[in-house]
Amino acid sequence: MAPRRTPLGDRLRYWFDSTLARGAPALGGWLALLCLAVVVPASAAVVWTDPDAPASLTGRLSQVWRLTGETLRLGGVTGAPLRVALSVLLALVALLYVSTLVGLITTALTERLIALRRGRSTVLERGHAVVLGWSEQVFTVVGELVAANANRRGAALALLADRDKTVMEEALNTKLGPSGRTRLICRSGPTTDPAVLALTNPAEAGVVLVLPHDEPDADAQVVKTLLAFRAALPDRDTGPPVIAALRDDRYRLAASLAAGPHGIVLESDTVTAALIVQAARRPGLSLVHRELLDFAGDEFYLTGEPSLVGRTFGDVLLAYTASSVVGLVRGHTPLLSPPPDTPIGPDDQLVVISRDDDTARPDDCSHHVEETAMASEQPPPAPPERVLLLGWNRRAPLVIEQLRRCARPGSAVDVVAEDGEVTLQQVDDADREAGAGLTLTLRRGDVTRPGTLSDLEITSYDSVIVLGRDPAPERPSDEPDLRTLVTLLLLRRLEQAAGRELPVVTELIDDRNRALAPISPGADVIISGKLIGLLMAQISQNRRLAAVFEELFSAEGAGVHLRPASDYVLPDRETAFATVVAAARLRGECAIGYRSHADASLKPGYGIRINPHKTERRRWDARDEVVVVGRE
Incomplete structure (x- = not known):
């Protein structure tokens, strides 16, 4: 069989590709031939069509060569061959020099642009906030700091993470939108390298926030980042205040030592467990915490007022019309909802x-109190609780511990989880920690199967807590929320069959899944990353608030509660909010707002009203609730 003949076009293409493979000289030769193939015929056409062109062929060819040389910057000298060759040589040298110079400049500019895009230049800002790390809290922290700096000129925030600078900028812009007056500066590199961390100019920063990582060794990475931050400072004994978040309290001492005397370390799992339990005991409380912790509405401030020195704390509760007093800080110790007869000292x-730090101005409103509208009967003692805990994760023992601390005699917790999620040893340990006041029972089952939930008589429980599974390397990062969403769908089906709404508290890992959750409007959803981010942003504006929040979210301290409005004012009676404050004062509590039952399903606040004016009058429904700060 005769060999197949290769087409001419393929052979020419192969020959051309082979010559290009020889490198830059071959490419330069082809470019020269291509230029000559275009310029020479075009120059000849120009000369032959010129009426003033020389009549002789030699003159015309010289004119063509001169025109070609001027076009290709070859000098265009005519005459003896040696003279023409030297002219071409000089032109090639000049061309080589210019080309090399342009190439060097282009390369330098390209490298500089690449370095800038990689975020490798040092920040020269002063008094800026530095955020170290990239996790689920980054959008909350950056967004809240931008909101806090809305009225500040020249505010800046430097973010350092082991990610591409462009990717971080695009993610922040997509998630948060315009940053207003705050300048966002992204730098790329590992937060555990002091040399890279120095790019954020930490010595001149106003505050440094260290976010927990998403990896299994997240807490160890936080400790290492804190050590790198200290190493990056010129003087390790000085520097800006540091706020860090951990998951496990085992690393808290190490993190506190690494953070230094000005450091504040938060335990995200402990705070999350406390908020889950508080919301389970009183539905709607997570909405109150969200209102108190973000910068969109009213938030906590510390203020000193010399005119109130010597008066009792009970008098001070009605000394502000547009602000709500909830406690005082004496020395470094916060006293939330202290006894009404506590005197106000000169250093307290x-x-x-309040809406802002400049809106907390004294304005006595005690004359708006109507004692005839105050409820006189004491509420009956609360009965024992039955709590259903669906799922298990690393925060489950903390949730049970929080339930135990506030459990009433006869209370019970039923846990439903799979074999792979919880072991008998874990339940036995939690049961021993729970003590005699709380009965703990484990039931094996898959909470994503309809039969598991149908056999529970779920309407007999006072509250249902749905925990998300801990992320694991062998599972997709969104799987915990997928299981939670399936469980919520099954619970919604049981709600429809029972004809009443179940008090469900849901823990989600990703804030984006909140819109997907099949829950009723205003239901309690705890997103641990978002709450810790809000806390870090609040404390970054005032470090002394850290002790206030620690007291607020501890099981033994004075926390935020939702109480029936009928415990404070007579139902169907119109009166000012100052009356509610005075009634709460008699019970040793500080009233800071209310939840309207009529608006409980309406966005965006779902009936929550924090820090209303004491002069605001409304007709109180028996199903309304009052938000107070006090002890159980």
Whole structure:
């Protein structure tokens, strides 16, 4: 069989590709031939069509060569061959020099642009906030700091993470939108390298926030980042205040030592467990915490008022019309909802909830109190609780511990989890920690199967807590929320069959899944990363608030509660909010707002009203609730 003949076009293409493979000289030769193939015929056409062109062929060819040389910057000298060759040589040298110079400049500019895009230049800002790390909290922290700096000129925030600078900028812009007056500066590199961390100019920063990582060794990475931050400072004994978040309290001492005397370390799992339990005991409380912790509405401030020195704390509760007093800070110790007869000292600072730090101005409103509208009967003692805990994760023992601390005699917790999620040893340990006041029972089952939930008589429980599974390397990062969403769908089906709404508290890992959750409007959803981010942003504006929040979210301290409005004012009676404050004062509590039952399903606040004016009058429904700060 005769060999197949290769087409001419393929052979020419192969020959051309083979010559290009020889490198830059071959490419330069082809470019020269291509230029000559275009320029020479075009120059000849120009000369032959010129009426003033020389009549002789030699003159015309010289003119063509001169025109070609001028076009290709070859000098265009005519005459003896040696003279022409030297002219071409000089032109090639000049061309080589210019080309090399342009190439060097282009390469330098390209490298500089690449370095800038990689975020490798040092920040020269002063008094800026530095955020180290990239995790689920980054959008909350950056967004809240941008909101806090809305009225500040020249505010800046430097973010350092082991990610591409362009990717971080695009993610922040997509998630948060315009940053207003705050300048966002992204730098790329590992937060555990002091040389890279120095790019954020930490010595001149106003505050440094260290976010927990998403990896299994997240807490160890936080400790290492804190050590790198200290190493990056010129003087390790000085520097800006540091706020860090951990998951496990085993690393808290190490993190506190690494953070230094100005450091504040938060335990995200402990705070999350406390918020889950508080919301389970009183539905709607997570909405109150969200209102108190973000910068969109009213938040906590510390203020000193010399005119109130010597008066009792009970008098001070009605000394502000547009702000709500919830406690005081004496020395470094916060006293939330202290006894009404506590005197105000000259060095005490009041803890107030206000729209802004300059709106907390004294304005006596005690004359708006109507004692005839106050409820006189004491509420009956609360009965024992039955709590259903669906799922298990690393925060489950903390949730049970929080339930035990506030459990009433006869209370019970039923846990439903799979064999792979919890072991008998874990339940036995939690049961021993729970003590005699709380009965703990484990039931094996898959909470994503309809039969598991149908056999529970779920309507007999006072509250249902749905925990998300801990992320694991062998599972997709969104799988915990997928299981939670399936469980919520099954619970919604049981709600429809029972004809009533179940008090469900849901823990989600990703804030984006909140819109997907099949829950009723205003239901309690705890997103641990978002709450810790809000806390870090609040404390970054005032470090002394850290002790206030620690007291607020501890099981033994004075926390935020939702109480029936009928415990404070007579139902169907119109009166000012100052009356509610006075009634709460008699019970040793600080009233800071209310939840309207009529608006409980309406966005965006779902009936929550924090820090209303004491002069605001409304007709109180028996199903309304009052938000108070106090003890159980």
